[in-house]
Structures are given as C-alpha cells and as structure tokens.
Amino acid sequence: MTHSFRTYTTLIDPPQLQELQQTDTPLMVFDCSFDLTNPAAGEEQYHRAHIPGAIYAHMDRHLSDEGVVDPDGRRRPQADAASGGRHPLPSREKFAMWLSAIGFTNDMQAVVYDRQGANYCGRLWWMLKWMGHEAVAVLDGGLQAWESAGGALRGGDEPSRFQSNFRVGPEHRRLVTTEQVLRGLDSRGQTIIDARARPRFRGEVEPLDPVAGHIPGALNRPFTENLGPDGRFKEPQALRAEFENLLAGRDPATVVHHCGSGVSAIPNLLAMEVAGLGPTGLYAGSWSEWCSDPGRPVERG
Structure with missing residues (x-):
C-alpha cells in the first residue's frame, strides 16, 4: 500500500x-x-x-x-x-x-x-x-x-544495484579549513566546539595524535552528551538549553565543530540542527590536522 x-x-x-x-x-x-x-x-x-x-x-x-x-x-x-x-x-x-x-x-x-x-x-x-x-x-x-522495535535483520551481503549517475549539488554544509580556523582565533566571528572527551581536551592524555591539548579558545562538549541513557538523542528543547548554556551568548552561526579527525564532531553538529540552532561549520581536519604543524598554537588545561 x-x-x-x-x-x-x-x-x-x-x-x-x-x-x-x-x-x-x-x-x-x-x-x-x-x-x-x-x-x-x-x-x-x-x-x-x-x-x-x-x-x-x-x-x-x-x-x-x-x-x-x-x-x-x-x-x-x-x-x-x-x-x-x-x-x-x-x-x-x-x-x-x-x-x-x-x-x-x-x-x-x-x-x-x-x-x-x-x-x-x-x-x-x-x-x-x-x-x-x-x-x-x-x-x-x-x-x-x-x-x-522488532525490526527485521539479515546477514551476509546485499545484491549489487545498477550504476546510477549521482549529480553533485551545492555545498549545503560549511567545510572549514585550517587556515580559516587560524584566521578566526580570538575573533567574535568564530566559536570552536571540540567534541573530544574532557581529558583529551585538557591535554592530560592523547592516545591517537602526537600532541596533546586543544585549539586556543575552544569550548568542550563531548559528543556523547547528546544522547540520553536509551542511546537516543535528547529532546530538542534539552539540547537547545545545553548548547545555549555552553555558548553563553555567542552566536550559534559562528560555531565550527571539530574533534580528533572530523568524525565524532558531527553528533554535536547534528544535535545543534535538531535543537534548531544550525547548520554550523565543520573543521574536518580537526585536531589531527591542527597539531601536525608545530607552528600552530596549542592550549592545555
């Protein structure tokens, strides 16, 4: 039907x-x-x-x-x-x-x-x-x-599909480069949100990258904070209140999200959209790209 x-x-x-x-x-x-x-x-x-x-x-x-x-x-x-x-x-x-x-x-x-x-x-x-x-x-x-919810499951592979011709459209989400982040440091036009766990953000541990710490001025919101105990995203009103508290008056449109390698930052970006505060920017290179150049500033604590 x-x-x-x-x-x-x-x-x-x-x-x-x-x-x-x-x-x-x-x-x-x-x-x-x-x-x-x-x-x-x-x-x-x-x-x-x-x-x-x-x-x-x-x-x-x-x-x-x-x-x-x-x-x-x-x-x-x-x-x-x-x-x-x-x-x-x-x-x-x-x-x-x-x-x-x-x-x-x-x-x-x-x-x-x-x-x-x-x-x-x-x-x-x-x-x-x-x-x-x-x-x-x-x-x-x-x-x-x-x-x-009783959804069906299947094992193995799926049959292949016919080739299509997917057409690339306009970039509906903002991809931010290292140079743009660097230029925006100490600017009211950029608010960095780091999605890594707090010990990594503070530079106390760094299991994956050669340098510990975070981009100067970044705010920290571990991506796991977007989910409730049931593993689902929190209600839009709750997410909005949490992000507004984190931003403390900063304009949501200035937000650029990052993490270790540009992957776990996206639950924060999605949560802001669910909360009615998006879309926002993504620094896809993230900490792993930022810390690859010893000339870039690093903050700890």
Missing part, C-alpha cells in the same frame, strides 16, 4: 523507517558501523546482522580519502582530498563516483545508522548534506533501537 511520505533531514526513528519501507519512496539505508581500533570490525558486524537492504559504508574506504603511502610507510591524503587529518574527506567528485557505483540517486531518501551511538553514521549524514543532498537522516538509537 502506498502512502504520502515526508522527507527526513535530521533524525528518523525505527517505526518511521518501518513505515517508509512500506511506501514507494526511493530509499537507501546505510550501515556505517566502525571501530577506530579495529577497522575490520564494523564490516564484520554488518555481515553478521544488518537492516535488510542496507549498504555497508566503510569509514576508511568510502567515507575518507584513502590516500597514498609514502616510501617510509606513512599514509598521506591525495592532492585532491577535501581536508587533511587522520580521516581526510575525499573530493566531492570521488564521493559522487562511489554513490553512483552503489546506485544511489538524487531523488532517494537516505537513512544512516551504526552501533556506536551515531559516532560514525553522522559522517555520511554530513557528507550527503555537503553534496547538496538534504534527504538524509540518522536512525535515532541505531541498530539497537531498530532491534528493540
């Missing part, structure tokens, strides 16, 4: 997705499960169980520039990468080629999910917005919420 349908642009809950699956809405679901410490783990989770029809999007292969390996073994972004850092963004043209290869079209509703508190699927949500595609939503509560 066909129903009229709405477009989802921030969050979608499991019953809404189940209803959408019963309509003739062009739809593609993506499983973005990942583990930074074990890059093969997310794909293994996908093969064990995923939402039927879901395509797997790998953080390193599909949602990042794979880069080139130098003779000394170090990997660096290719010349056309859209950002630096540990997870450099691919160029918009390369990303469009992947979307076309999996059969994604400009008229589709995209739904993205993971098993890690929206830490990884938010990357694909943001990238599709960046490509000019607004009809993309994060499955609130992830695969856990889908299972709890």
Whole structure:
C-alpha cells in the first residue's frame, strides 16, 4: 500500500523507517558501523546482522580519502582530498563516483545508522548534506533501537544495484579549513566546539595524535552528551538549553565543530540542527590536522 511520505533531514526513528519501507519512496539505508581500533570490525558486524537492504559504508574506504603511502610507510591524503587529518574527506567528485557505483540517486531518501551511538553514521549524514543532498537522516538509537522495535535483520551481503549517475549539488554544509580556523582565533566571528572527551581536551592524555591539548579558545562538549541513557538523542528543547548554556551568548552561526579527525564532531553538529540552532561549520581536519604543524598554537588545561 502506498502512502504520502515526508522527507527526513535530521533524525528518523525505527517505526518511521518501518513505515517508509512500506511506501514507494526511493530509499537507501546505510550501515556505517566502525571501530577506530579495529577497522575490520564494523564490516564484520554488518555481515553478521544488518537492516535488510542496507549498504555497508566503510569509514576508511568510502567515507575518507584513502590516500597514498609514502616510501617510509606513512599514509598521506591525495592532492585532491577535501581536508587533511587522520580521516581526510575525499573530493566531492570521488564521493559522487562511489554513490553512483552503489546506485544511489538524487531523488532517494537516505537513512544512516551504526552501533556506536551515531559516532560514525553522522559522517555520511554530513557528507550527503555537503553534496547538496538534504534527504538524509540518522536512525535515532541505531541498530539497537531498530532491534528493540522488532525490526527485521539479515546477514551476509546485499545484491549489487545498477550504476546510477549521482549529480553533485551545492555545498549545503560549511567545510572549514585550517587556515580559516587560524584566521578566526580570538575573533567574535568564530566559536570552536571540540567534541573530544574532557581529558583529551585538557591535554592530560592523547592516545591517537602526537600532541596533546586543544585549539586556543575552544569550548568542550563531548559528543556523547547528546544522547540520553536509551542511546537516543535528547529532546530538542534539552539540547537547545545545553548548547545555549555552553555558548553563553555567542552566536550559534559562528560555531565550527571539530574533534580528533572530523568524525565524532558531527553528533554535536547534528544535535545543534535538531535543537534548531544550525547548520554550523565543520573543521574536518580537526585536531589531527591542527597539531601536525608545530607552528600552530596549542592550549592545555
């Protein structure tokens, strides 16, 4: 049976997705499960169980520039990468080629999910917005919420789809460069929000990058604070109050989000949109790109 349908642009809950699956809405679901410490783990989770029809999007292969390996073994972004850092963004043209290869079209509703508190699927949500595609939503509560709602699961691979011709649109989200962040230091026109855990922000520990600390003047909001105990995003009013308290009078339009490598910053960016305070900017290179140059200032504490 066909129903009229709405477009989802921030969050979608499991019953809404189940209803959408019963309509003739062009739809593609993506499983973005990942583990930074074990890059093969997310794909293994996908093969064990995923939402039927879901395509797997790998953080390193599909949602990042794979880069080139130098003779000394170090990997660096290719010349056309859209950002630096540990997870450099691919160029918009390369990303469009992947979307076309999996059969994604400009008229589709995209739904993205993971098993890690929206830490990884938010990357694909943001990238599709960046490509000019607004009809993309994060499955609130992830695969856990889908299972709890009685959603079906399937193992193995999905059949391949016909090649499409995804067209790149205007950049609907603001990508901020290192040079722009540097120019905006000490300016009322820029407010940096760092999504890393507080000990990393303060520079007490640094498990992934060569330098500990944060960008001078940055505010700290760990991305996990956007979720309630049930693993879903907090209500819009609660998120709005928390961000307004953090900003303390600063204009939300000046906000630039970052984290370690431009991935876990996105739940903060999404939460601000859910709260009616967005869209805001993303410094995709993040701390891993910032601290790669010893000439850039670092703050601790």
